[in-house]
Amino acid sequence: MKNKIKLELQYADYWEYEYPEPIVFRYGVQDYSQNLPYLVNFPEKRGLLKFTRMVGPVTAVSVKYQFSDIREDVNQHLGEAKLTRTFGESIIGLVGAQFINDTRGFNAYQPGIGLRWDVNPLTILQVDAQYYFRGKDAEPVGGRLGSLNLRCKVRQVLTVSTALFVEYLYYDASGDNLHFTSHTASLWLSQFLPTQTAVHGNIRFYDNSMGIQSIAPSLEIAQYIDWATILRVKYRFYANRSENVSLGEEAVIIPDDLRSHAVSIQLNREMTPDLLVYAKYRYYKSNLDIEMNTYLMGMVYSF
DSSP: OOEEEEEEEEEEEEEEEOOSOOOOOBTTTBOOOOOBOTTTTSOSEEEEEEEEEEOSSSEEEEEEEEEEEEETTEEEEEEEEEEEEEETTTEEEEEEEEEEEETTTEEEEEEEEEEEEEEETTEEEEEEEEEEEEOTTOGGGTSOEEEEEEEEEEEEEEETTEEEEEEEEEEEEEESSOEEEEEEEEEEEEEEETTTEEEEEEEEEEEETTSOEEEEEEEEEEEEEETTEEEEEEEEEEEEEOOSBOOSOTTBOBOTTOEEEEEEEEEEEEEETTEEEEEEEEEEEETTSEEEEEEEEEEEEEO
């Protein structure tokens, strides 16, 4: 099969949406303003269409379009093109670029390169780099910004049923209104059980130079039901310390002492050897009076 099409549709609604409290209006001192919640950039509606084609025995190209309805007055259009090529028997290289158009009146660009090396049957090393740029016209989200994103991943098979996965990400952002660096370290441990069950435990640590620190442990269980059906259940907890800082977007702050819980369930079903369909439900709740549901449906067709 030389071609693959992926389609996803996502919708999110809110059961509870009260954070934060409004600032009391005081004439002559300050205008009334209503800050937006921390997850303001989580899209209420999202659509994704991706096409991948093998153009030779070792080369694949893909293009992707994604539409995100972030909130009532903000939409984003994302386009991506990527080229992947295999070198020899153990090295895979990729180069790609993203273009983002935001209805708040600005564009952003993000080229990137990456390399994966299968060191041996038990060890995989992957490194990649991306550069993000937006201009001064991006005033609603903080103006001009350039950022470098460097990532390194290592996957190590420990036993016939256990694997360890480590990831480190370095981020350096500099713009009109802010400059900061951040470090993210993640650790996964995967255990495959005789019951045809896979258990994936993950913990992620984040720290940046603006005083934001967070920890996010999660647990995922994937259960093989039959030859065509897999069920996945995941729980994720998030906690941060941030001193109520802003990353530049108008009226949006990252609140201190945020605690959130997210539970998701996903069902994958191979309808035919060529067609995979899946559905996902996600429930999110935080200590800032935000509660929401997310529904996703998708399919992958190969031909």
